[in-house]
Amino acid sequence: xxxxxxxxxxxxxxxxxxxxxxxxxxxxxxxxxxxxxxxxxxxxxxxxxxxxxxxxxxxxxxxxxxxxxxxxxxxxxxxxxxxxxxxxxxxxxxxxxxxxxxxxxxxxxxxxxxxxxxxxxxxxxxxxxxxxxxxxxxxxxxxxxxxxxxxxxxxxxxxxxxxxxxxxxxxxxxxxxxxxxxxxxxxxxxxxxxxxxxxxxxxxxxxxxxxxxxxxxxxxxxxxxxxxxxxxxxxxxxxxxxxxxxxxxxxxxxxxxxxxxxxxxxxxxxxxxxxxxxxxxxxxxxxxxxxxxxxxxxxxxxxxxxxxxxxxxxxxxxxxxx
Amino acid sequence: xxxxxxxxxxxxxxxxxxxxxxxxxxxxxxxxxxxxxxxxxxxxxxxxxxxxxxxxxxxxxxxxxxxxxxxxxxxxxxxxxxxxxxxxxxxxxxxxxxxxxxxxxxxxxxxxxxxxxxxxxxxxxxxxxxxxxxxxxxxxxxxxxxxxxxxxxxxxxxxxxxxxxxxxxxxxxxxxxxxxxxxxxxxxxxxxxxxxxxxxxxxxxxxxxxxxxxxxxxxxxxxxxxxxxxxxxxxxxxxxxxxxxxxxxxxxxxxxxxxxxxxxxxxxxxxxxxxxxxxxxxxxxxxxxxxxxxxxxxxxxxxxxxxxxxxxxxxxxxxxxxxxxxxxxxx
Amino acid sequence: xxxxxxxxxxxxxxxxxxxxxxxxxxxxxxxxxxxxxxxxxxxxxxxxxxxxxxxxxxxxxxxxxxxxxxxxxxxxxxxxxxxxxxxxxxxxxxxxxxxxxxxxxxxxxxxxxxxxxxxxxxxxxxxxxxxxxxxxxxxxxxxxxxxxxxxxxxxxxxxxxxxxxxxxxxxxxxxxxxxxxxxxxxxxxxxxxxxxxxxxxxxxxxxxxxxxxxxxxxxxxxxxxxxxxxxxxxxxxxxxxxxxxxxxxxxxxxxxxxxxxxxxxxxxxxxxxxxxxxxxxxxxxxxxxxxxxxxxxxxxxxxxxxxx
Numbered sequence: 017x018x019x020x021x022x023x024x025x026x027x028x029x030x031x032x033x034x035x036x037x038x039x040x041x042x043x044x045x046x047x048x049x050x051x052x053x054x055x056x057x058x059x060x061x062x063x064x065x066x067x068x069x070x071x072x073x074x075x076x077x078x079x080x081x082x083x084x085x086x087x088x089x090x091x092x093x094x095x096x097x098x099x100x101x102x103x104x105x106x107x108x109x110x111x112x113x114x115x116x117x118x119x120x121x122x123x124x125x126x127x128x129x130x131x132x133x134x135x136x137x138x139x140x141x142x143x144x145x146x147x148x149x150x151x152x153x154x155x156x157x158x159x160x161x162x163x164x165x166x167x168x169x170x171x172x173x174x175x176x177x178x179x180x181x182x183x184x185x186x187x188x189x190x191x192x193x194x195x196x197x198x199x200x201x202x203x204x205x206x207x208x209x210x211x212x213x214x215x216x217x218x219x220x221x222x223x224x225x226x227x228x229x230x231x232x233x234x235x236x237x238x239x240x241x242x243x244x245x246x247x248x249x250x251x252x253x254x255x256x257x258x259x260x261x262x263x264x265x266x267x268x269x270x271x272x273x274x275x276x277x278x279x280x281x282x283x284x285x286x287x288x289x290x291x292x293x294x295x296x297x298x299x300x301x302x303x304x305x306x307x308x309x310x311x312x313x314x315x316x317x318x319x320x321x322x323x324x325x326x327x328x329x330x331x332x333x334x335x336x337x338x
Numbered sequence: 339x340x341x342x343x344x345x346x347x348x349x350x351x352x353x354x355x356x357x358x359x360x361x362x363x364x365x366x367x368x369x370x371x372x373x374x375x376x377x378x379x380x381x382x383x384x385x386x387x388x389x390x391x392x393x394x395x396x397x398x399x400x401x402x403x404x405x406x407x408x409x410x411x412x413x414x415x416x417x418x419x420x421x422x423x424x425x426x427x428x429x430x431x432x433x434x435x436x437x438x439x440x441x442x443x444x445x446x447x448x449x450x451x452x453x454x455x456x457x458x459x460x461x462x463x464x465x466x467x468x469x470x471x472x473x474x475x476x477x478x479x480x481x482x483x484x485x486x487x488x489x490x491x492x493x494x495x496x497x498x499x500x501x502x503x504x505x506x507x508x509x510x511x512x513x514x515x516x517x518x519x520x521x522x523x524x525x526x527x528x529x530x531x532x533x534x535x536x537x538x539x540x541x542x543x544x545x546x547x548x549x550x551x552x553x554x555x556x557x558x559x560x561x562x563x564x565x566x567x568x569x570x571x572x573x574x575x576x577x578x579x580x581x582x583x584x585x586x587x588x589x590x591x592x593x594x595x596x597x598x599x600x601x602x603x604x605x606x607x608x609x610x611x612x613x614x615x616x617x618x619x620x621x622x623x624x625x626x627x628x629x630x631x632x633x634x635x636x637x638x639x640x641x642x643x644x645x646x647x648x649x650x651x652x653x654x655x656x657x658x659x660x661x662x663x664x665x666x667x668x669x
Numbered sequence: 670x671x672x673x674x675x676x677x678x679x680x681x682x683x684x685x686x687x688x689x690x691x692x693x694x695x696x697x698x699x700x701x702x703x704x705x706x707x708x709x710x711x712x713x714x715x716x717x718x719x720x721x722x723x724x725x726x727x728x729x730x731x732x733x734x735x736x737x738x739x740x741x742x743x744x745x746x747x748x749x750x751x752x753x754x755x756x757x758x759x760x761x762x763x764x765x766x767x768x769x770x771x772x773x774x775x776x777x778x779x780x781x782x783x784x785x786x787x788x789x790x791x792x793x794x795x796x797x798x799x800x801x802x803x804x805x806x807x808x809x810x811x812x813x814x815x816x817x818x819x820x821x822x823x824x825x826x827x828x829x830x831x832x833x834x835x836x837x838x839x840x841x842x843x844x845x846x847x848x849x850x851x852x853x854x855x856x857x858x859x860x861x862x863x864x865x866x867x868x869x870x871x872x873x874x875x876x877x878x879x880x881x882x883x884x885x886x887x888x889x890x891x892x893x894x895x896x897x898x899x900x901x902x903x904x905x906x907x908x909x910x911x912x913x914x915x916x917x918x919x920x921x922x923x924x925x926x927x928x929x930x931x932x933x934x935x936x937x938x939x940x941x942x943x944x945x946x947x948x949x950x951x952x953x954x955x956x957x958x959x960x961x962x963x964x965x966x967x968x969x970x971x972x973x974x975x976x977x
Contacts, residue, residue, distance in 0.1 A: 023688060233399075235441040239507065241397055243456035244429035247421060253455075257446050333491040334445055382854040497718075526717040527881060531925035531941055538938075553854065556884075556927030560934045579931045597859035599888030600929055607866075608859035608888070614824045615854075 021326070028318050035314045036090070040083050043303045073099070090311070096304035100297070105308045109290060115185050116289035119212070119281065120274040122205050126213035131220035138221065139228025139259070140251060150221065158218045162277070166211040166284045173207055180207040183286030208285040212277065220263060227259035264331050268324030272317050343370035344547045345394070345515055348408040352386070352393045354618065355402045361618045363389040365571035368646070371515060374545040378562035378579070380552055384615050386571040387551045391517045394549070395434055396424045429456035433508035437520035439500035443492040449476075449503045450488035453510050460511045475506040480536055498529035505536065512544060519551045534560055555598060559583055567591045570616060570627040573646055576654040587649065587660040590628050596665070609665065626657040634666045635659055671741055672875065673706040673729070673843060678738035680724050698724040700899035701738070708842070711869070711876040713890030713907075715883060715922070721899040722879045726845045729877070730764050731755065742843070760790045763836035767848040769828035773820040779806065780816040783835045790839055805834040809864065826857035830864065837872065845877045850885065862889060883926050887911055892971070895919050902962050905972035915974040917955045918962075920944045
């Protein structure tokens with residue numbers, strides 16, 4: 017097992033290097049840069065100073081020099097400076113990362129809390145009215161785009177009813193560390209987390225439902241029944257354990273896709289996470305931030321797939337990794 | 339118990355729902371199984387033999403199946419029991435062996451745990467006692483290293499070993515009846531022989547009644563005491579094994595026996611039964627169901643409402659068409 | 670002229686292991702086998718699952734790449750032919766598969782299924798093609814209108830005959846039949862076996878008949894090769910194998926065939942016990958230190974056994 021993980025991590029190195037080259041090239045190929053945009057807004061900035069500034073920041077060096085400078089920094093944990101925010105990227109990300117992870121975790125947990133019971137009910141009692149309702153619910157959530165659903169939720173519960181705050185991650189008036197600070201965090205989290213969770217239940221429900229339907233006609237379930245195993249135990253001990261395999265296997269990928277999916281949620285709810293930062297940084301051509309974020313999500317994808325493999329091997333003895 | 343049969347099927351009919359109608363896959367089957375007796379049910383795919391096995395155990399999908407008639411066991415009609423009551427019979431009084439050892443065991447559970455499971459429901463054994471019994475069972479089904487297999491998962495065993503574990507699961511609580519649904523079909527020849535010998539040995543030792551479901555007449559000849567031949571949901575012939583192989587009467591039984599490439603008279607042409615097995619929906623429900631597959635026989639040879647009749651002591655045949663039956667190539 | 674001669678055929682699959690997934694060993698699916706088929710005969714390849722019989726068949730028809738050895742068909746070594754030359758020989762060798770349910774594409778009409786080899790090798794007009802397909806469909810006992818139907822409209826036996834019709838369209842010389850009747854009921858099995866014998870005479874076919882069922886092999890085959898773990902343990906005329914088996918593995922296989930006469934059942938159990946005893950006691954006589962069988966040795970004109 018340890019050997020397997022170690023080998024996978026070693027394979028990640030060339031993958032990450034290729035990724036870094038691609039990201040850097042794409043970022044450089046984007047039209048425009050962070051400074052030119054400021055030229056119009058700032059009267060002190062003329063073409064001469066702009067050129068000097070660019071020279072100072074190394075923006076005129078040949079691309080490969082820039083790349084290796086960037087890579088060298090990356091290896092030292094330095095992701096460069098954000099030109100727009102005038103702060104180191106690492107510092108900029110730290111607080112937002114925490115928010116995004118919090119939001120993603122909330123979405124993931126809520127999504128499973130909703131999807132697993134629904135999936136079980138619908139798979140176990142196929143063709144019942146409950147199943148039909150779950151399937152109907154699934155059609156709706158599948159067809160509804162996240163950004164429309166999130167906007168709708170924001171409008172109803174945030175603006176019309178006024179139950180939840182409409183932007184930010186915490187009330188700036190409360191003091192950090194107090195109980196009311198925590199409650200404020202939760203309060204800001206509920207609406208975006210629910211919107212994200214409801215839309216992301218579709219796949220889990222669908223998988224669980226079809227897996228249960230497939231598993232319950234398998235021979236080993238007949239064997240279990242022929243042993244006199246009670247109906248509820250036939251489900252808990254035999255059918256469900258086997259039906260959860262693909263969902264467990266997807267857990268790793270799910271985590272990754274949630275971090276990616278947070279772009280919409282954070283933009284709509286004005287939630288200060290990395291997704292929101294990503295959008296604004298692209299618009300402002302803040303390259304060091306964009307490249308850092310893409311690098312991080314690339315790494316997360318690789319870690320996520322590894323995580324999925326590890327989880328699967330832990331729950332399924334047939335693919336146990338030596 | 340004396341001469342009382344262990345299990346008695348009376349006019350059992352199992353119907354499946356197709357669209358909005360029910361079609362009988364097992365039709366009016368009456369059969370007894372005695373203590374220490376192997377009763378084989380033989381027939382080709384779609385004849386209803388597996389449906390019959392599942393009916394006895396009550397394992398058909400609810401809502402899609404209709405069961406009529408009686409399955410008498412220990413003075414009770416199993417068909418009238420609730421699922422909870424039936425669960426006390428399954429595994430304890432009646433054990434079941436399935437065809438494919440690859441799929442009949444839960445891939446996520448160790449073999450030991452799967453054997454112990456039925457003891458959890460039917461005995462008051464402690465954990466240690468269950469393990470002891472499981473190891474003993476593994477040994478009795480010929481597993482060379484019970485301690486190791488106890489901890490292994492099904493995928494770690496070969497097909498033959500897995501089928502032994504399946505047998506151990508079925509006999510864990512010493513059932514008086516074991517239903518074996520094609521227990522050797524998915525196995526290699528040499529393994530098949532080993533499993534046949536093992537089943538016979540266990541049956542003699544425990545005096546179990548076995549219902550052996552198979553399509554293989556060779557397996558029947560080696561294992562059965564009595565044989566019921568099924569065609570299109572009905573028993574067409576029922577006799578003890580020697581009578582059946584020496585003096586088969588029903589045209590279907592005779593045709594089947596003639597279509598086996600036997601090891602004694604090689605190279606002769608095999609008999610081919612004309613036509614195809616009718617599907618459940620298109621099954622002729624009136625008259626002799628085998629009629630359209632022996633079209634060279636005159637209509638008046640058949641009975642209008644064929645019944646299973648005792649034509650000599652303990653030898654039952656359905657329909658009168660057997661009396662003058664001949665193969666087309668004989669005339 | 671040599672019709673089909675297999676010389677020292679090997680098919681190995683690498684096993685990878687260790688940190689860098691290097692090849693540490695090989696699975697020897699087929700390990701150095703040689704045999705010969707004469708035109709017009711039926712040669713049976715018997716053994717249990719995993720013995721390499723199917724791999725042998727597949728490598729002769731080119732579905733599996735051989736690791737070493739020669740496959741000489743009509744004096745040409747198929748393993749050394751260029752792609753183009755190989756294509757020409759490929760039409761003379763056809764295959765019938767085991768499962769009539771999965772070997773026919775369910776979305777294609779019978780016409781398209783049967784015509785597929787024709788389309789690969791011959792340029793025919795639509796009318797010619799249909800005529801040819803209908804000719805063979807009639808040969809296998811179906812009606813010409815059936816070519817417009819789909820596979821699910823047929824029974825298992827009929828499907829297997831459609832598979833045979835497909836194999837016949839190019840007028841092949843050799844047909845490799847891999848467990849052609851294992852998935853079929855006894856009575857349907859009889860139909861397909863009879864039919865295979867009929868067309869063998871009519872089209873002068875040679876069969877390589879692969880099966881695990883010794884009853885069927887005896888019924889169909891003139892000569893038989895018994896395989897065990899990728900190697901031959903015994904080879905001979907059907908009579909040699911069934912009446913005078915020499916290798917312990919052959920004896921085990923034969924003793925395992927259920928006897929159709931219930932009177933013999935106790936005898937059969939005894940026989941099996943005896944063979945098993947012999948298997949245990951004289952293992953060293955038949956297998957070398959690595960558990961492998963020895964090279965084949967001829968013991969009569971028609972009969973060879975793997976003995977030291």
